[in-house]
Amino acid sequence: MKNVLITGASGGLGKLTAKHFADNGWNVIATMISLDLAEDLEGYPNVKCYQLDVTSTENINIAKTQILNDFEAIDVVVNNAGLGYRSFVELSEDSKIDTIVDVNWLGVVKVCRAFIPVFRKQKYGQFINITSIAGLVNLPLGNFYHSTKQAVESFSECMSYELLDFNVSVCTVQFGNAPTDFQNNVVKCEESKIPSYDKMMDSINTILNKKTSKNQNLTKTIVAKLFSIANKPSKSFRKYTIGFDANFMKYLRRILGYRLFNFVIRKKVLKS
Structure with missing residues (x-):
């Protein structure tokens, strides 16, 4: 049996991915911030949980x-652990910025750094680093989340060159708003009492909630794709984009260029 290590496996996409790999004959090393969150995985004989x-x-x-x-x-x-922070730059807080950078970017860096020697000694291995549509395009109120996800994209591509001689593959996976607990757990800044800010926050929250509610089949698609990627590693660096939303935004940005894309977002999303 093959062995997969998944970070952030206590809930959301991480837990679903752990269960899918376990159901399909893999041993799952499910890691999480606290073992108190491992209850749903305890019934799987081929899942072992670690803090x-x-x-x-x-x-x-x-x-x-x-x-x-x-x-x-x-x-x-599978570097899955991540969190969201939706705030205006002016209203952002140091502690929340530090947290999202520590988890979303430096967390990936530190986990990769720890397990590269294992893969190098084995002469094989694969890092699947989960980013987001936020790793492909820049959207309103994505200042901090998007920055960390795009950092993971750059980090992963650069790292992939270093590991070619050791038969270690690296890829990133991007997708839109899936119906997990992620959106419910996104940290938001306080209401600003600045009309422009509050209007924008309400607009973005509404759009993202609608997108999430429409993407009912996206989570299953993501999990299945992660399993497929794990079973057929690509030697060269790959970016896997999953779902209509992410693919549409990726190609729209590529076709329009940044100026026209920015114009479309302002008109269609912000109505300005």
């Missing part, structure tokens, strides 16, 4: 030691 905080190098190394004591090899690492 792992992606923001802590020390904690990652402790978890890594435990994992390697239990598993002789790791075939795939």
Whole structure:
């Protein structure tokens, strides 16, 4: 049986991905911020849960030691852990900026750094780094979330060159708003009492909620694609874009260029 390590496996897409891999014959190394969140996965004989905080190098190394004591090899690492922060730059808070950077970007960096030696020693392995439509285009109120996801895109592509000689593949996966708990857990800035800001926040919240409610089949599609990618690693760096929303935005941005794309977003999304 192959072995997959998934970060952020306690809920949302991470949990669904863990269950799908387990149901299809893989051993799942399900990592999460707290083992108190592991209840839904305890009934799976081929799922083993570990406490792992992606923001802590020390904690990652402790978890890594435990994992390697239990598993002789790791075939795939899925960097799934992530969170959202929707705020205007003016109203943003240092602690919330630090948190999203630590989890969404540096968390990926630290987990990859920890497990590259494992893959290098094995002479095989695959990193699947989950980003978002936010890794492809820039949209209103995406200042912090989009920045971290685009950082992961750049980091992943650069890292892929380093690992070619060791038969280690790297890819990123982008998609739109899937019906998981993610949107409900996005941290938002306080109401500003600035009419322009509040109007924009209401507009973006409404659009994203509608998109999420419409994408009922997207989560299953994402999970199935992650499983397919894991089973057929590409030696060269790949970006996998899943779902209509993400593919539409990707090609619209490419065709229009940044100036026309910016104009369309202002007219269609912000009505300005």
